[in-house]
Amino acid sequence: MQHDRPHRPQHRRWKQDVRSDELAVIARRRAGADVESLVGLAISGGGIRSATFALGVLESLRRCNVLRRIDCLSTVSGGGYVGAWLTGNCHRHPEWLAPDPDDTQDAWRDSIAHLRRYSNYLSPTVGFFSADTWSMATIWLRNTLLIQTTVVLALAVVLTLPRPLFELFEHWPQAGELRWLTIALFILGAVGIAGNQWRLTTERELRFLRGASWARGLTLAAALAAAAWAYGRWRGFDPFGTAPVSYVSALPIAALLVAAGFCLLPVGVRLIASVEDGAAAPTQINYDQGWVQRVVIVPLMTAGFLVAAILWGETTGVATGGHLTHLDTYGTAFTTAWRYWPFPLSVVFVSIWLLSFFAIRRTGWLAGALSLLPPLVAVPVLHALLCAVMVLFHGWSVPDAGAGAWLAFIWGPPLVSLSFVLTIVVLIGMMGRQSTDAVREWWSRLGAWLGIYATGWMVIAIAAMYGPRWIDLAVENHPWKSVAASAGWIATVAGGLIGGKSDATGGRDVKSTTTQVKEVLAAVAPFLFIAGLLVTVAYVLDYVVRVNSSQNWDDVANTLTGLAVAAAHEPHRQFLNVSLAVLGSCLAALALVAWRVDINEFSLNAFYRNRLVRCYLGATRAPGERHPQNFTGFDPTDDILLKDLVAKGPPAGPLHIVNCALNLGGSSDLALHTRHSASFTLSPVSCGSSYVSRDQSGAGAPLGYVDTSAYGGRSGAPTLGQAISVSGAAASPNMGYHTSPVVAFLLTVFNVRLGWWFPNPRTDTNIPSPRFNLRYLFAELFGDANDKSPFLMISDGGHFENLAAYELIRRRCRVIVISDAECDPTLTFEGLGTLIRVCEVDFNCRITIDVENLRFKGDTTWSAQRFAIGRIDYHEGHTGVLIYLKASMTGLEDMPVRQYKSSHPAFPHESTGDQFYAEDQFESYRRLGQEVAYDAFASSVGERDMVAWAERLLHQQAPAARFASA
Numbered sequence: 001m002q003h004d005r006p007h008r009p010q011h012r013r014w015k016q017d018v019r020s021d022e023l024a025v026i027a028r029r030r031a032g033a034d035v036e037s038l039v040g041l042a043i044s045g046g047g048i049r050s051a052t053f054a055l056g057v058l059e060s061l062r063r064c065n066v067l068r069r070i071d072c073l074s075t076v077s078g079g080g081y082v083g084a085w086l087t088g089n090c091h092r093h094p095e096w097l098a099p100d101p102d103d104t105q106d107a108w109r110d111s112i113a114h115l116r117r118y119s120n121y122l123s124p125t126v127g128f129f130s131a132d133t134w135s136m137a138t139i140w141l142r143n144t145l146l147i148q149t150t151v152v153l154a155l156a157v158v159l160t161l162p163r164p165l166f167e168l169f170e171h172w173p174q175a176g177e178l179r180w181l182t183i184a185l186f187i188l189g190a191v192g193i194a195g196n197q198w199r200l201t202t203e204r205e206l207r208f209l210r211g212a213s214w215a216r217g218l219t220l221a222a223a224l225a226a227a228a229w230a231y232g233r234w235r236g237f238d239p240f241g242t243a244p245v246s247y248v249s250a251l252p253i254a255a256l257l258v259a260a261g262f263c264l265l266p267v268g269v270r271l272i273a274s275v276e277d278g279a280a281a282p283t284q285i286n287y288d289q290g291w292v293q294r295v296v297i298v299p300l301m302t303a304g305f306l307v308a309a310i311l312w313g314e315t316t317g318v319a320t321g322g323h324l325t326h327l328d329t330y331g332t333a334f335t336t337a338w339r340y341w342p343f344p345l346s347v348v349f350v351s352i353w354l355l356s357f358f359a360i361r362r363t364g365w366l367a368g369a370l371s372l373l374p375p376l377v378a379v380p381v382l383h384a385l386l387c388a389v390m391v392l393f394h395g396w397s398v399p400d401a402g403a404g405a406w407l408a409f410i411w412g413p414p415l416v417s418l419s420f421v422l423t424i425v426v427l428i429g430m431m432g433r434q435s436t437d438a439v440r441e442w443w444s445r446l447g448a449w450l451g452i453y454a455t456g457w458m459v460i461a462i463a464a465m466y467g468p469r470w471i472d473l474a475v476e477n478h479p480w481k482s483v484a485a486s487a488g489w490i491a492t493v494a495g496g497l498i499g500g501k502s503d504a505t506g507g508r509d510v511k512s513t514t515t516q517v518k519e520v521l522a523a524v525a526p527f528l529f530i531a532g533l534l535v536t537v538a539y540v541l542d543y544v545v546r547v548n549s550s551q552n553w554d555d556v557a558n559t560l561t562g563l564a565v566a567a568a569h570e571p572h573r574q575f576l577n578v579s580l581a582v583l584g585s586c587l588a589a590l591a592l593v594a595w596r597v598d599i600n601e602f603s604l605n606a607f608y609r610n611r612l613v614r615c616y617l618g619a620t621r622a623p624g625e626r627h628p629q630n631f632t633g634f635d636p637t638d639d640i641l642l643k644d645l646v647a648k649g650p651p652a653g654p655l656h657i658v659n660c661a662l663n664l665g666g667s668s669d670l671a672l673h674t675r676h677s678a679s680f681t682l683s684p685v686s687c688g689s690s691y692v693s694r695d696q697s698g699a700g701a702p703l704g705y706v707d708t709s710a711y712g713g714r715s716g717a718p719t720l721g722q723a724i725s726v727s728g729a730a731a732s733p734n735m736g737y738h739t740s741p742v743v744a745f746l747l748t749v750f751n752v753r754l755g756w757w758f759p760n761p762r763t764d765t766n767i768p769s770p771r772f773n774l775r776y777l778f779a780e781l782f783g784d785a786n787d788k789s790p791f792l793m794i795s796d797g798g799h800f801e802n803l804a805a806y807e808l809i810r811r812r813c814r815v816i817v818i819s820d821a822e823c824d825p826t827l828t829f830e831g832l833g834t835l836i837r838v839c840e841v842d843f844n845c846r847i848t849i850d851v852e853n854l855r856f857k858g859d860t861t862w863s864a865q866r867f868a869i870g871r872i873d874y875h876e877g878h879t880g881v882l883i884y885l886k887a888s889m890t891g892l893e894d895m896p897v898r899q900y901k902s903s904h905p906a907f908p909h910e911s912t913g914d915q916f917y918a919e920d921q922f923e924s925y926r927r928l929g930q931e932v933a934y935d936a937f938a939s940s941v942g943e944r945d946m947v948a949w950a951e952r953l954l955h956q957q958a959p960a961a962r963f964a965s966a
Contacts, residue, residue: 012705012761014690014810021685022811026071028650037947038071040813041654042805044831045077045798046822047728047912048119051616052922053821053887054082055115056929059108061817064937068097069946072811076659076797076804078912079819080724081616083656085115087720088620090653091645097653107622112926114619119917121615122608126916136607143602144751150597150777151749153590155537160586162409162464163545163579165305166553169409172306173313179240182306183347187261189300190351192292193446195265195285198358200438209285211269221263228256239343247342254346258354268295289449297449301417301457307344308412311386312405314340315393328394333387341383349379352427360434374430381426385419406553410461414454421447459534465553467535468542493529493746526742529749544582551575590774599773599780603753609725613639617721639721643709645684658682658723659797659804662689662703663732663755665744666784675838677800680758680792681807682723687711688761690810693787703787704761712759716768722756729754730912732795733780744783753780755795763790798822801838802831805882809839809847809872814880815950816872819929821887825909827855827863832884846873847882854886861905862891867936869957881950885932893931900924 012018023035041061043054061067075083089096089111100108118124123132172179195209207213231237235249265285272291273283287295313319315327324340327333338345356371389412396404424443428435474482546552551574617638618626628635645651662680678691688705712718732755733744747753757776759765770776770791779785785793797804808816822831829851839845849870854863866888872880887908889901900920901907908928910921917925943949 012686012688012707013702014705018686018688018705019811022655022683025646025651025655025685029652030071031650035071036814038811038813039069039815039946040072040074040805040808040811040817041070042074042803042808042816042818043076043079043083044804044818044820044822045079045728045730045796045802047078047730048081048121048915048917049823049887049908049910049912049925050078050819050821051081052119052917052925053908053929053932054079054819055085055112056926056931057819057885057933058082058086058929059926060930060933061937062097062099062108063934064941065099066937066940066946068099070654070817072657072808072813073654074657074659074804074808075724075727076802077728077730078821079804080658080727081612083658084612084720084724085111085616085619087645087653087656088617088640090651091640092620093622094652110623111619115615116919116922118615118618119919119922120915121611122915139607140604140751143604143607146593146597146602147751147753147777148749150590150593150773151781152533152537153586153593154774155534156541156586157583157590158460159464159534159538160541160579160583162461164576164583166405166409166465167576169305169309169312169412170318170405172309173319176240179306179310182303182310183257183344184261185299185303185306186347187258187351189296189303190355191258191261191265192268192287192296192299194262194351194354194358196287196292197355197439197442199284199286200442201359201361201436206284209265209269211266211273211283213266214270217263217266221260221267224256224260224263228253228260231256245342247346250342250346251349254343254350258347258350262354289445292446293449296446297453300420300450301413301453304416304420305413305457307386308389308408308416311390311416312393312397312408312412315390315408316397324390325394327387327390330387330391333390334384337387337390338383345379345383348382349375352378352423355424356427356431359428359436359439360431361436370434374427377430378423378427382419382423385422386416389415389419406465410458410465414458417450417454421450463531463534463538464541467538469553471535471539489528489532493525493532526746529746530742533749541582545575545578549574549578594772594774594777597773598769599776600756600769602751603755604731604751605722605725605729605754605756608728608754609721610634612725612728613721616724639719642682642684642687642718642720642723645720647709651684655685656683656720657807658720658727659801659807660723660727660729660794661797661799662691662787663785663793663795663799664691664787666779666782666786667788675800679797679800679806680794682708682718682726684708687718687758691787693762703792706759706761706765711765712768713766718758725754726756726758726794727797729756729795730798732793732799733783745781748777748780755793757791758794760787760790760792801835803835805835806838806842809835809843809845809874812874812878812880814947815883816880817883817885819885819933821908821925821929823909823912824887825906827886827888829854844875847871848873849882849884851884851886854888860891861889863888864890866890866932869954871954881947881954883936883950883953885929885936887925887928887932889928894927896920897924897927897931 026038027035043057044050046053058067061070073083073086086096089107093107096107120126123130123136125132127133199206199209208217232249232253237245237249237253239245239250269283269285272295310319314324317325324333324337327336352375353371356374360370392415393404393408393412396407424447428440428443471482474485542552555575614628614634617640618635621635621638626635626638645656658681660680660682661677663677665676667676678689680689680691681687685708686705687708689703692700692702694700708718731747731752733747733753757770759767767790775789776791776793779789779793800806802822803818803820805816805818820831824830832849832851836847836849839847847870849868851868853865854868856862857864863886866886868884868886870882870884872882874880889897889908891898893901901924904910904921908925939953940946940949
């Protein structure tokens, strides 16, 4: 049977599509009333503290007949808990918002009683022998082991690579014609640099560098390569044989081959375009950082590795039959080695001339003349540096050739790369004023990436080769100290993990000693953990290879050095075979695990979501409606598909907007600065973001939105429970402006991951989750999530804006009520300040509000007021009123609330990390929310026009002069 392909959802934009659809939904509920005078309610983040405080707020708003006048409900993080409770109840009970001043309806009391019973929503029954408690541990352990298996297998693959590469390093000098690969890789990197620099030094259209010119480029390259072959055949050219090679033969062939490589650039553009999608496909040479790494950095680093192998072979006599083994002084090496390197030095000379030619300002015959000087100086410098490397190699090879091979293998490739970088420094200096700032910046960035790759190679090689030896030496010579060091390592990592996800660490100006210790641990622990993990994995690999081959690194190094290839391979064939078998096994296992272990389903989000749904959406079911599974206690039908909230008739409650953070730690958009995130919303109408995805030129387009009914396909349609769990994903490797790459590594490995990878609205959104997790796992490991990938990392909306009012400002609500119960023990109003800043920057909207009466009076912990009124000045003359309800106390609260405060001084700002509420704690926050909201809205009883009432309240509470500058 032939199946139709799933329809690709239409890409939608905020102003053109989403805004009008939302207003249509609101108009259906309000039966034709003015939908331009919207009233919005925002509930802040803060875990169950915020949810419980807001529960009391909702009760008072209902009592004052305000709740049913709310058009938009915007929630973030913990505010989403109670927001989902309200939305679910409205969906399942159409009369849920009807006013009840005397609290006579049993439905609200029954639903709240369910919330109270499950106030320990993560583990309703706590104790050592509680199945709920043990389930928390077993779920985390299961998912963590699966994620760690993926990470360890990836590290095992990387750490096993040095084993076959070590043999390649020793054998490459006698590889014969295969050594042409070294030349080809160097030319590939050099011509890629030259093509990009040509674009930087000319303003005219370079048609030859466009992908459309691929046929002409391929023809020219073939002709030049044929000419080089013919000339070499005539001259009897054999650069890798034993016969001497003259520069007369080498230089013309080098020039022809470099020119052929340059002519292949449009072919490369065509090939790159074939693997890129849509608008990202390039049309001409202009590599971004990703492609520079693929077609410039990697070829140059590989060529550097092979050149280092050749230098080591020449030092030990394997490559040249002993001609260069006597070069034990620098002077001898400098005056002798060039005679044996005619072809490599010729290729370097022509390549550097090409780089010089395209890096200067002028073109034509003058450019050709000016470009000859830099390579005449730079090539001798490169020769001198490589001679220094050879003398260093000679010193390593004399006392212990086996140990010398280790050193040459680890340090040789970075030293060769450093030699190339220093040569380029001389080249730039020799070009002087003829070069441009753009060219010098390009070279600087290239040098940075070469340094990064060289450092990465050294770390991997050192861990793979020396790590097992260090552990053996430590255990043999200092067993008890080794145990103590291991325990210290575990304790430091645990402390760093706790500090990394603690809400105490962050950007506060005044920090306690405990907070400072946590921040130090959070900064140091990831590096210690990564080092320990690398060494441990390397030791296990070494043990497996050693047991199965009866050989170790020392045996192989000592056997290889100085022997012919055929003779050298036999004594350690088993070592190589076992190493390749381990590498293949790890690769196969990694591919299988990356394919089958879903990066979303095996995070902690499902655990978190199921328990939130049981508590807050289970409370929306009437007694007897729930049918939980007898063993687990969960009822899958508690949850509600987001799209169903507006699918049948007008919604019974406000339009629920769930605020999340689109993590952009790996984005190239410099406008983000320290935000590293943008707003991403999930609602019954649409899912997506208005964030403008830009390239480095500043051009871009919004990510856009997708109709919720089509988002995620049939199997991955978002639910209300999923939305609030992602919105409350406070613990995540990518955490908006809190993102730290090293802490992200630690949090990922230990699966402290509550975020979710949603489909990018600009791609195919029918696929709900990545089919192969490696790319996205690495993005989490290094805090490198961005807006260009097919899936986006979405986490706690508080990582962007924690009051949930940002999206209400976007919708220009005339009245916005904010329930703020974020953790703010010193009443610094960080969330409010962030809201005001980002709204002014993003929407050109000015919010003016006086919160002085909410601050502590003198040395007390009491405030004069618990709410404040502010003014919102939208551009183009539109205004609104902000009613800000703060979790603060005046000292006049009900006696039970003050009693709880006396025994819990941190109330009402107890740590967000406390998600296990007892009855007294639950009722104290709920009662405080009731009092704060009723205090603010008592005068609204009987009012028909909420906007008019709010404006009167604004003028009563805040003198007009206070807003004169707005």
